Amino acid sequence: MNWQVIQAIAIKDIRQITSNMQVWLAMVIIPIVFCIVLPLAIILASKYGGMNGSTEDMIRKLIEKLPAGSMNLSAQTDVNAQIIYFAINYMLLPLFLMLPIITSSVISANSFVGEKERRTLESLLLAPIRIKDLFLGKILASFIPSYTVTLGGFILLGIVVDTMTYTMFEGLLFPSMNWIIAIVWLVPAFTLVSILLNAIISARVKTFQAAQQMSGLIVLPVIMLVISQMTGLMLISPLILVGIGGVLILLCFALLPQIARMNSRSLLFEKQIH
Amino acid sequence: MTAAFIQVDDVHKSFDGRPVLNGMSFTVEEGAIVGLLGPNGCGKTTMIRLLNGVIEQNSGSMSVAGMNPLADGDDIRRISGIVTEGAGLYHDMSAVDNLKFFSKLYQVKDKSRVRELLELFDLTEHANKPAGTFSTGMKKRLALAKALLHKPKLLFLDEPTNGLDPEGIRLVMKSLLELNERDGTTIFLCSHVLHQIETVCSTYIFMDKGRTIVTGTRSMIENRYMKSVELVVETGMLPAGDRYAGYPVRKEGLNRLRFSLPGKDAIPALLRQILADNWVHSAEIVNRDLESLYFEVRKEHA
Numbered sequence: 238m239n240w241q242v243i244q245a246i247a248i249k250d251i252r253q254i255t256s257n258m259q260v261w262l263a264m265v266i267i268p269i270v271f272c273i274v275l276p277l278a279i280i281l282a283s284k285y286g287g288m289n290g291s292t293e294d295m296i297r298k299l300i301e302k303l304p305a306g307s308m309n310l311s312a313q314t315d316v317n318a319q320i321i322y323f324a325i326n327y328m329l330l331p332l333f334l335m336l337p338i339i340t341s342s343v344i345s346a347n348s349f350v351g352e353k354e355r356r357t358l359e360s361l362l363l364a365p366i367r368i369k370d371l372f373l374g375k376i377l378a379s380f381i382p383s384y385t386v387t388l389g390g391f392i393l394l395g396i397v398v399d400t401m402t403y404t405m406f407e408g409l410l411f412p413s414m415n416w417i418i419a420i421v422w423l424v425p426a427f428t429l430v431s432i433l434l435n436a437i438i439s440a441r442v443k444t445f446q447a448a449q450q451m452s453g454l455i456v457l458p459v460i461m462l463v464i465s466q467m468t469g470l471m472l473i474s475p476l477i478l479v480g481i482g483g484v485l486i487l488l489c490f491a492l493l494p495q496i497a498r499m500n501s502r503s504l505l506f507e508k509q510i511h
Numbered sequence: 512m513t514a515a516f517i518q519v520d521d522v523h524k525s526f527d528g529r530p531v532l533n534g535m536s537f538t539v540e541e542g543a544i545v546g547l548l549g550p551n552g553c554g555k556t557t558m559i560r561l562l563n564g565v566i567e568q569n570s571g572s573m574s575v576a577g578m579n580p581l582a583d584g585d586d587i588r589r590i591s592g593i594v595t596e597g598a599g600l601y602h603d604m605s606a607v608d609n610l611k612f613f614s615k616l617y618q619v620k621d622k623s624r625v626r627e628l629l630e631l632f633d634l635t636e637h638a639n640k641p642a643g644t645f646s647t648g649m650k651k652r653l654a655l656a657k658a659l660l661h662k663p664k665l666l667f668l669d670e671p672t673n674g675l676d677p678e679g680i681r682l683v684m685k686s687l688l689e690l691n692e693r694d695g696t697t698i699f700l701c702s703h704v705l706h707q708i709e710t711v712c713s714t715y716i717f718m719d720k721g722r723t724i725v726t727g728t729r730s731m732i733e734n735r736y737m738k739s740v741e742l743v744v745e746t747g748m749l750p751a752g753d754r755y756a757g758y759p760v761r762k763e764g765l766n767r768l769r770f771s772l773p774g775k776d777a778i779p780a781l782l783r784q785i786l787a788d789n790w791v792h793s794a795e796i797v798n799r800d801l802e803s804l805y806f807e808v809r810k811e812h813a
Contacts, residue, residue, distance in 0.1 A: 245615035249601075256603060360599030360657075362565050364616040365588040502584065503567045506560070507526065 238373070242366045246374025247381070250348050254382055263343040264382070268390035271336045273397055279324045280401045283317045296320050299327075299472070318405050325398055326413045327473060331462035336390050337424045338455055341383035341431040348375050349439030359510050368500045372436065379432045384425065391420050418478040426485035431455050433492045440499045440508070514577065516541035516665070516697055517562065522571030524557055524721075531557045533721040535571070539699060539714070544691050546712035547701035548805060554721040555701035556596065559667050562699070563588060576664065589617075591665040592658030596673060598650045599657075602643030606634055606653050609642055610660060617661040628656035631686070648679035655683065659690070666690070668700035672707045684711050709801035717808050724812040733799060736807040740772040741798040744782070748789035756784050769797075 254260050352358040398411040465471040515538035524532040531554045539545050560566045564584025575587045600609050610625040629635045632652040672680045690696045702708050717725045750760050759771045
């Protein structure tokens with residue numbers, strides 16, 4: 238492993254990413270939607286009675302399903318506070334996971350397929366660098382900005398939620414244990430799976446658009462998680478989040494042999510360069 | 512006898528069942544400037560990629576500086592530089608950032624090397640401009656600077672003069688000659704624009720349909736394939752008919768006669784005879800340029 242090469246590729250890529258308008262848009266708009274607009278809408282709707290009776294009923298039924306350990310929730314007598322508590326800690330969390338998935342997909346698709354589109358992959362493959370170092374550099378270049386954006390979004394979300402709910406809860410509502418596990422364990426795992434899948438997809442497709450379309454599949458598990466919260470099928474708990482993260486890390490290991498197969502320089506060259 | 516710097520023996524390569532190389536064989540001596548010549552699509556670029564170990568041959572063997580491109584690809588790429596047809600530069604990055612990035616990939620420790628090369632290729636005042644705004648000639652020069660960052664022992668150039676204006680071609684060719692003379696760099700260049708490279712190459716490999724048809728120095732190829740000599744003589748002599756001294760002759764213009772001779776050996780006697788009759792200011796063989804030779808070779812191997 239040549240750290241100088243990995244670092245050079247990662248820094249070059251991060252510079253290119255931050256100068257790409259399409260990537261910037263994804264990195265700015267998505268956190269605004271998921272970390273400002275969405276929580277604000279939830280809190281304001283609950284506070285000022287924007288929710289209709291059926292939504293309230295649905296959420297109340299879900300709250301009843303929560304394990305007895307959710308003392309914080311049952312401690313809230315105000316139904317609006319209960320709804321906000323539930324929405325922020327259970328429903329918003331899976332939606333927030335879309336943030337690292339979308340940003341890492343946009344960045345990694347740009348990073349891997351971008352070299353082909355710019356016709357610079359040939360220069361990289363003709364340089365005396367190991368393909369493993371090239372991949373590591375690119376994975377790092379996708380992981381660092383994606384995680385930074387997500388972390389920024391996490392902090393932004395915390396500021397919005399706690400500012401709006403401090404008086405209501407007489408303390409900090411955010412971050413709960415679920416959120417802490419999400420940011421330190423689940424987000425890195427989701428980001429890594431998303432990057433590795435994109436690396437595999439990018440090696441098979443020819444354009445940035447095609448890579449992005451294919452990588453759309455990665456959001457499926459998150460959608461399932463959102464649905465399971467709404468229906469109360471599997472309400473998230475620290476244990477479930479640790480479990481999901483574990484499964485994702487195992488998935489990363491399962492993807493590694495596929496990545497290793499792509500490590501053949503000649504295969505990469507013949508498939509990608511004409 | 513010392514081993515050749517590059518040795519290629521009966522190399523075959525096909526892509527998806529479509530044969531591209533059908534038995535390439537040649538050798539290149541260290542310090543030579545070799546021209547790999549052939550029509551578009553005959554496999555020149557594939558040959559360069561094989562020698563760099565970035566693709567694998569189906570059969571045959573190769574060695575570069577005593578190393579096997581398949582097993583020692585990184586070691587070969589460490590001692591070789593390459594200018595590809597597409598230049599392979601990052602258009603959104605400045606010239607200096609492109610060179611700094613590739614310096615890291617090629618483990619160049621000398622910090623002054625980037626400035627030195629920008630100066631050598633007349634790019635200093637454009638150092639901070641994005642490479643995408645450069646003209647084709649400037650991009651080619653920057654690509655050449657990139658290829659020379661690590662002072663390679665071997666330089667591969669794929670169509671180095673494509674898209675260059677006459678001044679650009681002269682600058683590139685001059686740089687290559689200087690590099691070869693000063694550092695003894697072995698230069699392997701492929702092109703289909705023959706007259707542009709004939710001033711620099713010491714030896715040639717002619718290829719067609721994926722195979723070598725002839726290799727050797729210019730004079731070796733000339734002696735083997737130049738069946739007749741077309742000699743244009745600037746003289747005041749006026750031949751009586753369409754033959755003179757036993758050779759066919761025709762007027763090419765004012766005071767210019769074109770003789771068709773069986774070989775170079777016939778030139779001294781012919782000139783002596785013309786001089787006995789009239790003045791002679793110049794005599795030039797006009798069918799010895801690389802392009803004429805190339806067509807002669809291809810005709811014979813068709």
